[in-house]
Amino acid sequence: MPTPYDAVASLYAELFSDMLDTRPLERAMLAAFAELTEGPVADLGCGPGHLTAHLHSLGLDVFGLDLSPAMIALAREAHPELRFEQGSMTALDLEDGALAGILAFYSLIHMAPEELPAVFAEFFRVLAPGGHLLLGFYAGDDPEPQKFDHKVTLAYRWSPSSLADLLGKAGFAEVGQLVREPVEGERFLQAQLLVRKP
Numbered sequence: 001m002p003t004p005y006d007a008v009a010s011l012y013a014e015l016f017s018d019m020l021d022t023r024p025l026e027r028a029m030l031a032a033f034a035e036l037t038e039g040p041v042a043d044l045g046c047g048p049g050h051l052t053a054h055l056h057s058l059g060l061d062v063f064g065l066d067l068s069p070a071m072i073a074l075a076r077e078a079h080p081e082l083r084f085e086q087g088s089m090t091a092l093d094l095e096d097g098a099l100a101g102i103l104a105f106y107s108l109i110h111m112a113p114e115e116l117p118a119v120f121a122e123f124f125r126v127l128a129p130g131g132h133l134l135l136g137f138y139a140g141d142d143p144e145p146q147k148f149d150h151k152v153t154l155a156y157r158w159s160p161s162s163l164a165d166l167l168g169k170a171g172f173a174e175v176g177q178l179v180r181e182p183v184e185g186e187r188f189l190q191a192q193l194l195v196r197k198p
């Protein structure tokens with residue numbers, strides 16, 4: 001079944017595959033995540049695979065997974081040396097404790113708030129104790145998640161502390177967070193939240 005990102009996959013890849021070049025704060029958090037992580041890593045909602053490739057360049061044993069077949073095709077074409085799979089992060093075909101790290105960068109933004117507890121429970125299940133989860137998302141100050149008209153499909157922005165609370169309820173411990181001002185072309189604050197499975 002086509003997903004909302006299939007129709008825009010090529011445009012998305014064109015616009016965002018080089019985004020890290022101009023995002024030093026994102027690179028800094030990804031570097032910290034890589035330094036803290038030893039073992040298999042999944043980039044969930046990997047899109048065209050640019051962040052999967054970046055984590056690989058930092059020495060991680062990483063694969064990408066995305067719901068959109070078009071995104072997976074682009075990721076495989078751009079990074080033939082890496083493994084990419086089509087599937088949903090809501091039901092991972094992984095054993096309990098199989099991963100040392102999960103990256104979910106702007107891939108939870110379209111989930112309705114009531115869907116997130118089950119997704120975080122799934123992330124908790126597949127992470128080994130001591131494993132890290134790094135989230136990237138649109139931020140705001142309001143304690144309630146705010147809907148907005150994202151170009152692809154309805155999305156939500158979250159206050160980092162509200163999201164950290166939800167992750168806490170799933171059993172994660174906060175390690176740190178980074179919030180930065182929007183740069184040209186962005187409308188909202190951008191946040192990254194790093195948590196750990198105790």
Ligand SMILES: C[S@@+](CC[C@H](N)C(=O)[O-])C[C@H]1O[C@@H](n2cnc3c(N)ncnc32)[C@H](O)[C@@H]1O
Nearest residue numbers: 005045046047066067068071088089105106107
């Ligand atoms: C905004 S893009 C982010 C892509 C990439 N992580 C980045 O930061 O550029 C969101 C991606 O999440 C994927 N996605 C949405 N829901 C998903 C799900 N349930 N399982 C796996 N991927 C999903 C979409 O297909 C899309 O490629």
